Amino acid sequence: MAIAKSIRLFKCFPSKISLSNKGSLKPMNSILSKSLPLFCLLSLVSQSTAAAFEWTSNDIQLLHGNDFKLGDKERTTITIEHSDAWKYGSNFFFADIIARNDIGVEIYAEVYSYLSLNKLSGHDWSLGVIKDVSLMAGLNISNKPENDNFKAYLLGLNFELSAPLFDYLQISVSAYKDDNLSNKYGTQITPVWSIPFELAELKFKFRGFTDFNIGNTNASGIFTILSQPQLLLDVGDLVGLKSNKVYVGTEYSHWHNKFGIKGVDEHVVQAMVISFF
Numbered sequence: 001m002a003i004a005k006s007i008r009l010f011k012c013f014p015s016k017i018s019l020s021n022k023g024s025l026k027p028m029n030s031i032l033s034k035s036l037p038l039f040c041l042l043s044l045v046s047q048s049t050a051a052a053f054e055w056t057s058n059d060i061q062l063l064h065g066n067d068f069k070l071g072d073k074e075r076t077t078i079t080i081e082h083s084d085a086w087k088y089g090s091n092f093f094f095a096d097i098i099a100r101n102d103i104g105v106e107i108y109a110e111v112y113s114y115l116s117l118n119k120l121s122g123h124d125w126s127l128g129v130i131k132d133v134s135l136m137a138g139l140n141i142s143n144k145p146e147n148d149n150f151k152a153y154l155l156g157l158n159f160e161l162s163a164p165l166f167d168y169l170q171i172s173v174s175a176y177k178d179d180n181l182s183n184k185y186g187t188q189i190t191p192v193w194s195i196p197f198e199l200a201e202l203k204f205k206f207r208g209f210t211d212f213n214i215g216n217t218n219a220s221g222i223f224t225i226l227s228q229p230q231l232l233l234d235v236g237d238l239v240g241l242k243s244n245k246v247y248v249g250t251e252y253s254h255w256h257n258k259f260g261i262k263g264v265d266e267h268v269v270q271a272m273v274i275s276f277f
Contacts (some may be wrong), residue, residue, distance in 0.1 A: 054085040065270030089115040112138040132160040151179035167194035186217030203234035218260025225256040
């Protein structure tokens with residue numbers, strides 16, 4: 001088994017991916033060469049550690065849109081997501097690999113780990129609409145700017161809410177520390193949701209998140225909002241294949257005071273496809 005995994009790992013990490021050496025395909029060449037190893041590694045890790053988890057969920061997304069602010073107006077993004085639950089909590093991770101003509105391939109990732117009060121204590125501490133409370137620690141990291149990579153650290157509480165119509169509904173409240181801001185802290189409040197629904201026998205999901213950043217979460221200390229809701233159609237179910245596996249739809253990204261720059265408001269509609277595995 002170890003030999004077989006090694007062979008698969010070797011095949012998943014190509015030394016070169018050749019699409020084209022001309023024009024606008026160069027960023028896509030780079031984006032694929034960086035995202036495929038991550039995708040394959042995530043797949044292998046999920047398979048080899050599945051027994052340690054209560055459940056796992058992985059997906060890969062392809063998004064394309066224009067009218068971005070501060071840099072290339074048109075961008076293509078590959079997003080890889082992983083979430084799991086284990087004996088004492090849960091984990092979540094995503095990485096965006098963005099094809100940029102101006103600064104090269106940008107990689108941005110967020111990693112979060114949660115320790116559940118219910119699981120740690122062995123008791124159900126639910127109260128009203130609150131099903132569980134978890135201690136949350138997070139890391140946000142990027143390979144840009146080139147000479148001073150962005151890093152931010154989060155520590156706080158995550159509240160899992162009881163909402164019958166939702167796949168999940170959570171709100172986290174955390175202290176936020178930008179690595180470049182000495183002795184300054186802010187607050188981030190983030191609701192996360194997913195709602196399945198049917199319309200004329202078509203299956204949809206409405207899911208997303210909103211980050212409310214307050215205080216010293218940026219150099220200017222300016223309040224920012226980043227919201228990215230997605231409306232998705234289950235095309236696997238539509239064509240008679242497996243449900244909950246392949247979706248197409250749109251993501252609307254609204255970033256108020258982007259990067260803490262007052263008056264820079266970004267509104268982008270992206271076409272997207274997402275596959276769960």
